Amino acid sequence: MNQITQAISFARDNFFYLFALCIPVLVLEGALATIITPLGNVTQVEDIQDFMELNAALVGLLSLALILVSITFIGALVSGYESINLSVNRTTFDLYSAGFRKFFILLGANILFVLAIMLGFIMLVLPAFYLMGRLSLFPSLIMFENEGVTKSLGRSWEMTDEYGGKLFGITLFFWGGTLITSLIVGALIPESTLQIFILLVIEYAIIIPWMYVYYSLYKSLSN
16 A cells, blocks of 8 residues: 555645646546536437537537547656656646657557456456556556557556556555545535536546556656
């Protein structure tokens, strides 16, 4: 649990700098969720068709923007960790620019990563957390060593060979924390735009230390 404590301390000490990176993707995700939330109460096919006719263009535009920004965010976040550790002052724009330059490689690796996680969930759920922990060094390998799509995932798997059990526990801890806090907020606050954005703030506040665990492991293994 020492890695979790260190990650939380790092996130606390640098929270505002790192959370600024989360704002673009958080806003887009919240806007898209707000627009499509009414579909949850729709039961008639005709109503769904009417909704899509009215909102298809906006939903499509926001979805494309969210894919672009969320993938870029992956690279920006690990670059933010690196900037702090090297005491280099880089703006949010600089960090997103660094992530954007590796967009297609990050996108390809992320697609394979998600497919592996989905396979893990099909295999009785728990293997998903093991795979998530073992493969999550890929953003650092792409951003700092210019690895390709499959090479970054393959090297992440190789580098974490001795740490599978520990990474499984850490990944399960953060995922469980996200789930529990989301359930509490969902029970206390009625479904609304406010609830959506509170849940997103909590989600990204947890993502900051969560992803730092993988970054710090990468740094310790690559030195």
